[in-house]
Structure formats: C-alpha cells, structure tokens
Amino acid sequence: MPQFVLSLFVMVVVLPLSLLVTAAQSEPLPLNLYTEHSPPGEYLNAQGEVAGVTVDLIRLLLQRLDQPATIELLPWARALELAKTQPNSGLFETVRNPEREALFKWVGPLKMHSIGLYGLSDFFPGGNFSPGINSRHLACVYRESVHVKYLQRMGFNDGRNLILTVNHGDCFKLLRRGRVHLVVLNEAAFSELQLEMQQSDQQLVMLQQLTEVQLYLAFSRDIDDSTIARWQRVLEDSYLDGSMRRLYQGLYPEQMIARLEQFASAKQKQLQQNRLQQ
Numbered sequence: 001m002p003q004f005v006l007s008l009f010v011m012v013v014v015l016p017l018s019l020l021v022t023a024a025q026s027e028p029l030p031l032n033l034y035t036e037h038s039p040p041g042e043y044l045n046a047q048g049e050v051a052g053v054t055v056d057l058i059r060l061l062l063q064r065l066d067q068p069a070t071i072e073l074l075p076w077a078r079a080l081e082l083a084k085t086q087p088n089s090g091l092f093e094t095v096r097n098p099e100r101e102a103l104f105k106w107v108g109p110l111k112m113h114s115i116g117l118y119g120l121s122d123f124f125p126g127g128n129f130s131p132g133i134n135s136r137h138l139a140c141v142y143r144e145s146v147h148v149k150y151l152q153r154m155g156f157n158d159g160r161n162l163i164l165t166v167n168h169g170d171c172f173k174l175l176r177r178g179r180v181h182l183v184v185l186n187e188a189a190f191s192e193l194q195l196e197m198q199q200s201d202q203q204l205v206m207l208q209q210l211t212e213v214q215l216y217l218a219f220s221r222d223i224d225d226s227t228i229a230r231w232q233r234v235l236e237d238s239y240l241d242g243s244m245r246r247l248y249q250g251l252y253p254e255q256m257i258a259r260l261e262q263f264a265s266a267k268q269k270q271l272q273q274n275r276l277q278q
Contacts, residue, residue, distance in 0.1 A: 031069035032089040034079035053247045077144040093215035107231040108216030113186035121203040129207035137181040140171035239264035
C-alpha cells in the first residue's frame, strides 16, 4: 500500500476514535443519589417510583446541569452509609452539623426547620411534660438521626425509654398505636400529620423545642469542587427564579420558603460586591 494511502487510512480510523474518547471523557458519570422515606419531600408513589417535592427539585437541578443520576430510596442508616463510602454519590436531605462536616461536600440548604418533641394530647393534657432519666414515657427516633443526642441529653436512652427504628416514618406509626409517647418532628411534618390525626379525633401537641436545623444535599468527597460550585449555583438560581417556591408552596411553611429565597438573594448580592471590589 502506498505511503500516502496508508497515512490517509490511519487518519480516517484514528481520528474518529480519538473524538469518541474525548466525548466519553467529557460525558459526566451518573451520580448515585440516596434518600429516605420522608413525605412530602421523598416517598415511593403508587408505581413504586421515588417521588416528592424535594425529589422534583433535585431532578430539576439534574436537568439544568445535564447530569445523569439514579435516585434510590433506602432506610436512613443504609443511605447514610452508602453516601459515606461509595464514590460519585450523594445523600439528601441531611442535617449539616460539625460531626458530619468533614464526611461530605455540601450543597444547600434545601430546607430550614424548627425541630420539636411532640406527643398526643391524651398522654400530655395541657402540654405538660417532665423530661428526665426517670420519665415513664417512651420516646422514639430513627437510627443515625442527629436528634438521638438531644433525646439522650434529656434522659432517654436505648433499652430503657428510647426506641430506635429503621425508617423515618416508623415512629409516627408507633405513636398512633400507643406503643410510644414521644416523637421528633419538624413543623412541616407536624402540620401534615396533625390533619391526619384530627380525622381520628387525636391531636398532636409540641412539648419542647429541640433545635433549629438546616438540611443539605451531601456529596461524597471525591466529587470535585467545581462540580459542587455548579450545584450550589443552580440551587440558588431555583430559589431566585421561583422554581423552588412553586414546588414547596402549600406543603412547607411560607416562612421557610422566604428564608431560602433571602439566603440566595444575600449570596448573590455578596458575589456582586466581591466582583466590584476586585
């Protein structure tokens, strides 16, 4: 074969292969995202698919980022463990605190909640509640929840007067059956469950506020910082353009929605000031 024909053949064969390699390198790897049962944000619908308003928000961000991903709903402890140990993974929505700070790279907040200890008015008439190590009331929270420590500080301990469950919603089921007396809820979950309770002539009452929390999307440490920055930017954009509000409104408190919008607006103003000073 003449030399110039051989060279032309090599160019025709090799060039497309190199283009394919470049395209493959630029194509983002699918993310493995994990969540838990926590309606109305995350749950399995009648078709067995992961659904909910927070899931819808995450899917909107994935679309805007052109990022392929799978979303799997698991018991909380399992989801947390996978997110800590599996590369190219993420977990939503989880409390960001000092104990978890170094385990993940963070995008958020997705929610801001006031967390309280709730019980049935039948057990706590007038909202009277006396916490302590000798409390005759059983408290319930799911395993690996950051709220376990608050209950332990109040004198509730596993094996005596504290029950730890696998899934987020299990404690509320036990409460309705009279198996436990105290559960940990945020104000949005309380509003939703209160309506359900009233249909059976029961009433939830908040007995003690525990803490204020911010819930985040937590990514595995192997994901590069530029990707985290892009996620943060599109999340804040969804707060500023009304996308988050359209999903959250009517399901979550207006005060929380407004706080998220104010957070994104303040971040944008700070960035603009920084650019002017450069």
